[in-house]
Structures are given as C-alpha cells and as structure tokens.
Amino acid sequence: MTPFHLLGFRFAIAFIALSILRFIGIININLKAKNLKKLFLLALFQPGIYFICETTGMLYTTSSEAGMMIALIPVAVTILAALILNERPTFIQSIFVALSVGGVFFIIFNRGASPIEGNYLGLLLLGGAVIAAGFYNIISRQLSLEFKPVEITYVMMGFGAFLFNTIALSQNNFDLSSYFNLLTNRVVLITVLYLGLFSSVVAFFMMNYTLSKITAAESAVFANLTTVVSIAAGVVFRNEPFFKFQVVGAVLIIIGVWGTNYFGRPVVEEGEKIYEKV
Structure with a gap:
C-alpha cells in the first residue's frame, strides 16, 4: 500500500467507528457555536x-530511527508551552525532560558505531512531524476548555479520512x-482495523483527554516511550538489530518520563478551567 492509501483507510475506519457510536447514542458530539x-x-x-x-519519513528510515526522532516531541512541546501557554516546567x-531527551540522543550518537544507517531526508521529514506534534499538543490543551476530548478526536478523524483518502484516490x-480491493487481503484488513480503532x-482520545487534565x-x-516501544517492535516484528x-x-x-510527571505541579479543576495550585 502507498502511505496515503494506508492512512486513508486508517482514518476512515476511525471516523466510521466514532460515527456509529454517535448514531447509537454512546457518545455525544456538539460542535455548535464553538471555535471550529x-x-x-x-x-x-x-x-x-x-x-x-x-x-513519508518512515519510508527512508527504520522504525527505531523514527522512534528516536519522535521522542524529541517533548522538547518542542515544552518550548511552545512556555511561550504560548505560559506553562513553564x-x-x-x-x-x-533533559534526561529523557538525553536517552534519545545517547541512542542516536551511538548509532554511528552500529550497522544502523541514517537517511537525512527521512530524518528531516520526521523533524517536521515533531514540530506539527508540538503545535497539536498546545492547541489541544487550549481547546480542552471548550471541547470535550471525544469532540476533538471526532473532528481529527473526519479531517484525516477526508484528506488522506482524497490524496490516495488522486494517486490511484x-x-x-x-x-x-486491498481490503479483501486479510493482513491489510487486520492492519487497518488495528491502526484505525x-x-x-x-490512542488519540486518551491523548486529548490527558491534555485536558x-x-x-x-x-x-510520554512520547519518549515511543522510542522504547519502537525499538522493541523493530526487533520483534521487523528483525532489526538490537x-x-x-x-x-x-x-x-x-x-525521565517518570520524573517529569512525578515532580509535576499538581492541578485542580474548577468549572471548565484548569488552575495550578498556588
């Protein structure tokens, strides 16, 4: 499958699943008079x-390398949160946070002494993903005061289904x-069902819910744990070196992940707003 074909199926299944839950009344989506x-x-x-x-970056890198780059998301988020949300750690x-990122760079720097070869186009594309994820975390945090996590997730899935299927269909x-026809392939069907559901x-519902708390x-x-999971998955499922x-x-x-959250400033909810304890 082409990357956009896979993404199109993935988000279409996700949007259909949420739409079914909305239709039978399990979830409630109300977007009227909100900041759409x-x-x-x-x-x-x-x-x-x-x-x-x-x-696209994954096409030029191993899953281990991708996990290493994506683990830089907390750096982007921490900087943007301080500048935009005034949430200073x-x-x-x-x-x-530095310790966690240091673990990522320790792996990257030692890569030079291993058979893992870097591709700079792939790393550049993954860097773009890191920046995009940083802005997503910030905006989702802001919108959590107005939208429910399931509403944010619903729009995200619908947008992804429309965007990626449009791109994939034009390529096809x-x-x-x-x-x-690819959905008749058992492996493809299992893959897109897992990714979609x-x-x-x-996963995105839990992320949006977490950002509201x-x-x-x-x-x-927590994105740094992607590195750990990606390394393990690369070894087990793709026979990558360890x-x-x-x-x-x-x-x-x-x-680093444990310490960042264990020593975090406690927050309490009051109405629809979130305040730091003083």
Missing part, C-alpha cells in the same frame, strides 16, 4: 501535517475498484 476554526487548525497539524511527514521537571486515478480512536509538557514527555546502548538509552528515557 481553531479545531480545524489542530486537525491540520494532527493528523494532517504530522502523518504526512511521519509516514519546574527546575526538576526540566532536568528529567480515482479507480475505486482497485482502491478498495486502537492507534487512532483509542495535565500540562502539555507533562503529557508530551544493541546494548539502546537498553541504556531506554532506561534514561523511562526515568
């Missing part, structure tokens, strides 16, 4: 720009027969 322009801006960054950059949180000369609906930096640092330095880096990342 900003919500669509969020959807442009995530899934739009993010997945265009990430999926405490000193000790900054240390643990709008041949609907061959376009949908779990990696899209469930804790600061953007505390939420984003090295001792990756274990050291993974330990640093996990400690």
Whole structure:
C-alpha cells in the first residue's frame, strides 16, 4: 500500500467507528457555536501535517530511527508551552525532560558505531512531524476548555479520512475498484482495523483527554516511550538489530518520563478551567 492509501483507510475506519457510536447514542458530539476554526487548525497539524511527514519519513528510515526522532516531541512541546501557554516546567521537571531527551540522543550518537544507517531526508521529514506534534499538543490543551476530548478526536478523524483518502484516490486515478480491493487481503484488513480503532480512536482520545487534565509538557514527555516501544517492535516484528546502548538509552528515557510527571505541579479543576495550585 502507498502511505496515503494506508492512512486513508486508517482514518476512515476511525471516523466510521466514532460515527456509529454517535448514531447509537454512546457518545455525544456538539460542535455548535464553538471555535471550529481553531479545531480545524489542530486537525491540520494532527493528523494532517504530522502523518504526512511521519509516514513519508518512515519510508527512508527504520522504525527505531523514527522512534528516536519522535521522542524529541517533548522538547518542542515544552518550548511552545512556555511561550504560548505560559506553562513553564519546574527546575526538576526540566532536568528529567533533559534526561529523557538525553536517552534519545545517547541512542542516536551511538548509532554511528552500529550497522544502523541514517537517511537525512527521512530524518528531516520526521523533524517536521515533531514540530506539527508540538503545535497539536498546545492547541489541544487550549481547546480542552471548550471541547470535550471525544469532540476533538471526532473532528481529527473526519479531517484525516477526508484528506488522506482524497490524496490516495488522486494517486490511484480515482479507480475505486482497485482502491478498495486491498481490503479483501486479510493482513491489510487486520492492519487497518488495528491502526484505525486502537492507534487512532483509542490512542488519540486518551491523548486529548490527558491534555485536558495535565500540562502539555507533562503529557508530551510520554512520547519518549515511543522510542522504547519502537525499538522493541523493530526487533520483534521487523528483525532489526538490537544493541546494548539502546537498553541504556531506554532506561534514561523511562526515568525521565517518570520524573517529569512525578515532580509535576499538581492541578485542580474548577468549572471548565484548569488552575495550578498556588
């Protein structure tokens, strides 16, 4: 499958699943008289720009390298949160964010002594995904005061389904027969169902919900665990090489994620707004 074909199926399944839940009354979506322009801006960054950059970048890198780059998201989020949301991390949180990022760079720097070869076009594209993810975290945090997490997720899935299927169909000369024939392949069907239902609906809902409860930096640092998961998945499912330095880096990342959230400033909800305890 082409990258956009896969993304088109993934987000279409996600949007259809949420629409069914909305139709039978399990979830409630109310977008009237709300800031839809900003919500669509969020959807442009995530899934739009993010997945265009990430999926294309994956064509030129290993899943391990992709995990390393995506783990830089907390850096972008921490900087943007401080500038835009005035959510400045405490000193000790900054240390643990740096420790987590240090684990990522430890893996990257030691890569030169291993058979893992970098492709700079892929890394550049993944860098674009990092920036897009940073803005997504910030905007989702802002919109959490006006929209429910499921409403943000619903619009994101609908936007992704429209955007990626439009691109994929144009690449396929709008041949609907061959376009949908791939769904008869068992492996393809299982893959897109997993990506659509779990990696899209469930994961993005949990991300949007988390961003409504804790600061953007505390939420984003969990992205560093992507490195750990990606390394493990690359080894198990794609027979990619595994090295001792990756274990050291993974330990640093996990400690950094724990410390950033353990020493975070507690927050409480009051009405529809979130305040820091003073």
